[in-house]
Amino acid sequence: MQVRMRVNGTEYVHEVEPRLLLVYYLREVVGLTGTNVGCDTSSCGACTVLLDGESVKSCTMLALQADGAEITTIEGLASPDGTLHPVQEAFRQNHALQCGYCTPGMVMAAVSLIREHPDLDEATVREGLEGNLCRCTGYHNIVKAVLAAASAMSAGVPA
Amino acid sequence: MSATDLAARPNVVGTRMLRKEDPELLTGEARFVADLMVPGACHMAVLRSPYAHARIASVRLLSGPVHARRDRCLYRC
Ligand code: FES
Ligand code: FES
Numbered sequence: 001m002q003v004r005m006r007v008n009g010t011e012y013v014h015e016v017e018p019r020l021l022l023v024y025y026l027r028e029v030v031g032l033t034g035t036n037v038g039c040d041t042s043s044c045g046a047c048t049v050l051l052d053g054e055s056v057k058s059c060t061m062l063a064l065q066a067d068g069a070e071i072t073t074i075e076g077l078a079s080p081d082g083t084l085h086p087v088q089e090a091f092r093q094n095h096a097l098q099c100g101y102c103t104p105g106m107v108m109a110a111v112s113l114i115r116e117h118p119d120l121d122e123a124t125v126r127e128g129l130e131g132n133l134c135r136c137t138g139y140h141n142i143v144k145a146v147l148a149a150a151s152a153m154s155a156g157v158p159a
Numbered sequence: 160m161s162a163t164d165l166a167a168r169p170n171v172v173g174t175r176m177l178r179k180e181d182p183e184l185l186t187g188e189a190r191f192v193a194d195l196m197v198p199g200a201c202h203m204a205v206l207r208s209p210y211a212h213a214r215i216a217s218v219r220l221l222s223g224p225v226h227a228r229r230d231r232c233l234y235r236c
Contacts (some may be wrong), residue, residue: 034187034195074187088185092177100184101191 003067007032008076016063022056023047024156025063026073034074034104038133045132048105049073057105057131077111086157087111090149091142098136102148106132110146111159120150 004013007030014029026032026049038046040059047058050072075086084092087110097103106129113128114120125146126139134142153159183189 027194028196033190036191037193062234074185078186084182084185091185092181095178097181097184100180100189103184103213104187 001062001064005066005069005071007071008073014039014044018062018064020063021059022049022061022063022066023058023103025066026058026071029063032073032075035099036104038101038105042131044105045103045109045129046102046105048108048110048132053112053115055109074107077107085111086152086159087114087146087149090145090152092140094145094148096137096141096145102132102134102136106134106142110149113146114150114153117150118154120147120149 001016001018002013003016003025004011007026008011012030013131014025016029018028020029021033023037026035027037035049036046036124038044042057045057047060048055049058049067050056051061051069053072061074077088079085085107091097091103091107096106109129109132110125113125113142117124117128122143125143129139129142129146130135180189
């Protein structure tokens with residue numbers, strides 16, 4: 001079946017099998033391997049992307065369900081000149097990553113969380129990122145980074 | 160080593176260092192093994208026994224394209 005979506009600003013049209021998951025569409029058909037697969041079963045959040053601005057686990061939906069949508073993956077977050085998005089920058093500054101496997105999903109989930117909560121506090125970050133698992137960092141620096149990004153963004157650092 | 164040499168050395172002990180690998184990991188450019196698309200790569204799956212302690216009575220290789228490739232992998236890779 002035919003599926004059409006905009007991914008990081010580029011329009012794609014492909015014939016896909018109806019059973020193809022969005023994450024495999026992004027990784028194997030579009031070729032954007034920044035979105036990782038940790039579990040394939042909606043548990044870990046490594047595959048989180050933005051669908052029309054909202055975070056979704058891309059292993060939890062079919063490519064066909066994203067037909068007509070606007071998708072942002074980790075590759076589409078930094079500016080074209082290479083300047084990191086404030087969430088990416090805050091992760092870097094706060095050492096919120098080690099192996100980096102959960103990171104694309106964490107960052108995308110955080111972007112959406114910050115957008116949804118103008119007054120983000122620690123409890124909301126912890127609850128909001130519950131669906132994203134990290135085997136390395138112990139979460140503290142991730143929480144710190146998300147709070148730092150939220151305050152940088154409310155202070156006007158361009159997203 | 161003289162005192163001036165020491166002063167000229169970058170002082171890294173105790174300072175916060177930004178990791179070199181982070182920009183790639185943060186932008187999706189880093190490549191994990193699952194990201195490598197090697198043409199003709201063999202794939203494998205492990206089917207574990209549901210029995211913790213048992214005797215293998217027989218091993219049956221099924222035919223068909225998938226299994227044929229599996230055989231090739233067993234001998235060639
Ligand atoms: S790969 Fe999608 S939630 Fe783990
Ligand atoms: S940094 Fe390794 S899983 Fe989160």
